[in-house]
Amino acid sequence: MWNGVLCGLLAGAMWGMVFIVPELLAAFSPLELAVGRYVAYGVIALGLMAPRLSGLLRRLERSDCSALLRHALSGNIVYYMFVALGVKLAGVAPTSLIVGVLPISVTLMGRKDHGALPLRQLALPLLVAAAGIACINIDVFAHTQSTGGQLGRTIVGLLCATGALLCWSWYTLDNARYLKRHHHFSSAEWSALYGLATGLIALLIGAVAFAIWHQDVTGAAGAASGRDWTRFWICNSLLALGASVIGNHLWNVASRRVPVTLSGQLILFETLFALLYGFIYKQQFPRPLEIAAIVLLVAGVLWSVHAHAQEEKAVSPA
Template sequence: MPTSTFSPAGRHRTTQGIACGAGAGALWGLVFLAPALVRDFTPLQLAIGRYLAYGIISAVLIAPRWRTLVASMERRDWYTLAWLSLAGNTLYYVLLSTAVQQAGIATTSLVIGFLPVAVTTIGSRDRDAIPLARLAPSLLLCAAGALCIGWQALGHPASSDAGGALFGFACAVGALVAWSAYAVGNARALHRLHRMSVYDWNLLTGIVTGIQAVTLIPVSLAAEPVRHAADAWLYLGGVSVAVAVGASILGNELWNRMSRLLPLTMVGQMILFETLFALLYGFLWEQRLPAPLEIAAFGLVAASVLTCIGAHRSHAPASTC
């Protein structure tokens, strides 16, 4: 039975969903610091380290329930896990890490803030979803923010290498596309798999992602010979475990809970919490104040969230969770 997003029960679910989205954003924002902390390693090495740790930790946590979970899984579910793990984890993080190293934390985090446009547009096609026309003000505000992002990236690159900054911006856009596909696919999978808890779904995602990370090790060795000292590898391991626990285990579980509580047309808006915290962490790391265009961009995308919530409030009878 559909539940209005702003009925008494719907308001409670919405509040819970927004809280989970904020918590996931606070944890995911730390991901933008990792490439800056271990700049001597390639983005592929960073992805392998993070997702090997994610996979190993997930395997340990899920071991007691492994046989029961596998018995309940269908072939379609494994295919879904495989492409979601690739789009939302492995490919996304390689592109994200490259973007951070080439274009800077602030530019990369603001590009990811364009995610609501893609996810909301796709979500508006779901049954009983709010019409896209009602979301037009929200999407236009977010698009205006994206224009500020692009202007900042091209006009004020994070490094003296303009070509590198442009390449980093392109990688950030690629990460945006990959994660948009993940956000939509993951939300729909969670609504379909009522028998699966968000906790177990996250751990299964971790195992599949860990397997993908193992297959990338030969590629990494061929592209970049092992040349780091032992203490550098230990440092990478520590950062990888911290990111795996904070962002992949805890952050992903909060995001999955939010994805079940909110309609898809609101799910995309929640990524702006990651943008907010990533910007805060980035400015603290770079020890600078935000540039005017960065302030304008975030103000515009934040306003898009408020107008999206307002649109759902006025469309409450047709909104679903």
């Protein structure tokens, strides 16, 4: 189980980057960001699996294609569009902390899965995590009002973050359950197929969007407006490699080695790393309520991990 926990932590470190790229590429729309990231993901996945592509495709079953389609949309494209829009409207911290509700939503939704602990054993860790989330939301609205920010814009951003939360909650459960039932692909193979499927869907969406609406400036004028396409592809390629290729592979390993309720807790590492990267990017220290939120979230995760470890030790043969 501990190898799964470590893989979940490292996946969170990779995924935390997804909240910073929309800040770096603020001149681009959420649709452009999603298409750019996942086309790059598809190209990298194709390069990695090219020598074995024909063999992998022959092993694909109809259920695999259905799973890849729904996971590509819910766990990647639609999710990231919501995240990007949430970051643009509400900021990195509130968006990442709304998505940080995942441990609670996934735990509650997966409470009947095999290996899940009874909710009474997770009640206190979940309450600690919920207290951390409450701290950051109080801080967000207090800061928005004190700086004269647009409350309506913040609310829409938080609604987008909630949409991302719902997408990822469903994807996390469905992906974990599917991987536990199907073992004809390794974690690396499934991640590569997942990337290829996402890249193809993103390419199709991008082609349709380009055909319907295309208005852009290039060269020096484009760079001056912030729409620097060289920077766009560099950032999205690095994000695709780190968060999508490496991060998703680590998460697939973790999903197979830990109970669903614990995998929900491990997602919180994404939130913590997103906050860390955000503070570094803005070159500022967290405010008191943000510090309290981080401490409470870490405590909740560690408490949950300990509860699962104790349960595993109790049920394992002597």
